[in-house]
Amino acid sequence: MLIPMKAFRRTIAAYIAFALAPLLVAGAAGAEPLVDLTKQTQLQPGFEKNQEVHSLLPEAIRKAGEINVALAVGIAPVNFPGEKPGEVRGLTADLVTGLEQVLGIKFKTTIFPNTASQLLALESGQVDLTVSTNGDTLERQKSFTFVDYILSTNSIVVAKGNPLGIAKALDVCGKVYGEVKGSFSVYGTFEKVCKGAGLPTPTLSSFDDAPSMMLSLASGRVNAYAGSTFNTIYQQSQGVPVEDVPLPEAGELLLGMTVARNDQPIADAVNAALQVLVKNGYYKQALEHWGLGAYAIQPGVNLAAK
Template sequence: MNTASAHRPLTRALLAGATALACLTLGACGSNPPQADGGKKDSSAKESKLPELRKDPELHKMLPEKIRDAGKMTSVNNGSFPPYEIAGSDGRSLTGASADMATALGQLLGVKIDHVTADGLPSSLTGIKAGRYDLALGPVGDFKDRQKSNDFVDWVREYVVFAVKKGNPEKIESLGDTCGLRIAVMAGGSAEGVIKEQARRCKKDGEKAVRVQSYKDQPGSVLAVRSGRADAFFSSQAPLTYFVKEAKGTLELAGTGESNGFDDLYQGAVVPKDSPLRDVLVKALKKLIDNGTYGAVMKKWGTSDNALKEPGVNLGGEA
């Protein structure tokens, strides 16, 4: 037998093991690695069909001429904000509550809404401001500093909590319990600013500062907790509830029912400042609420507790 051939299986096995170890260490092998989200998505939710809507001629006329002529517009997403945004590996397919809302909005407005996945929230916001994308349906956290360059059409109310290992070994009950701990957050997100301020507060009070770990996506942050590299992941409750469910008993939520550095937290679609799309989206979302489509989408994806009675513009306060 050829000696080199005999060692090829072993070499391949070692390489595979090294690759798996690198993924575990870096959290960087794909936007939604199975280790992060616990495996298969909720196929029953994805298969549930929503009724098709008729085009509203008046809303269609309100769209910018460029979009009407093209018959489509582009919505950018971050790829890993379940159950709202669950991006496919091709970077252009999307499932989740936001995808269903986009389908309904497209039918109502009489245009197709294409999805593009960007490399993190800062890239999405910069791309909208620069005109590379028409909007981000989101929902994206609405804060005063972000309203300087963009307008928000809010359609969700959120809460910020922690995902921790089962049993909550570090006994995190609120933001005040994080001094000296390793806390994962999404880079550029509102939770990152809050946890960094908490780190300064801890140090000022003579305690050990929070060790902030910033990741470009949610799965990388969840993986850090599951692998023991972080003590908790600090983020929105809706996606963390999804990740905890998919983790099959290895994770749980902590700090629920607390403000955790936030007051009223609104999230919504993002459009360029003073874009005519802002008013179109407000009217279209209001119609989806009135005709029951919005409620059906939120129920389908388990986010009914995050629903608003009506959409609003720039409802968010300070981060």
């Protein structure tokens, strides 16, 4: 089910009204002010169609001149809502622009609320590709193919000032922990850590989207959730009162553009186009533009298996 953009943006607005201070905030004493990433402009590349890459696409897509693509708006600065309904801003929007130009086709985009709905849309044939933040795992590779493009390091996100003194995974034991439905889950990590220490496992609270979960953290209805450091940086740039604590027990996660398992030619074409963007420097430029340069990888297909 698609998320109504008006409802999603109302959730964002409510969260901002509840939790935000200024749009430009200072960090610790003496630190440089954080840049408000919502003020960042989208890149405007002008690449020519790469005929060799274009030829890798299935014939039906080449003839149509377009491909149905799922986007998301819940993991800033990778993706977040724009000013207009249906508009996506951030890193994925810049990557879409570059990929469209290199592939020589139009991306016909639809916004989906979470990973679960995107994967269901792929399975049903509603879309052919996602350009989102779906985690590449060995289990998911049984049904899907991933073109990995960024590294996500896990962290425990807590309210500013860390009122409960959460410093490690063990400190989440017995507390209320939030996750977005269908997202890559690290709840099993907390279960293992807590049971191994003879402590109660966290109470899991599930949410339909990330903004609702963030609002619950700010209001104290959940005590922590697993996130990524780059998302915390973005939130702090907005004045959101959050901090994060490392979660090495959960390891790292590769995030990938996704196609159904039987759509390998699409994955190969997208990967080839992405390699063009790596070679011409646009991939690196886009990540650095959104403060994500530290999370760049050498993109590739199903890297979690390697």
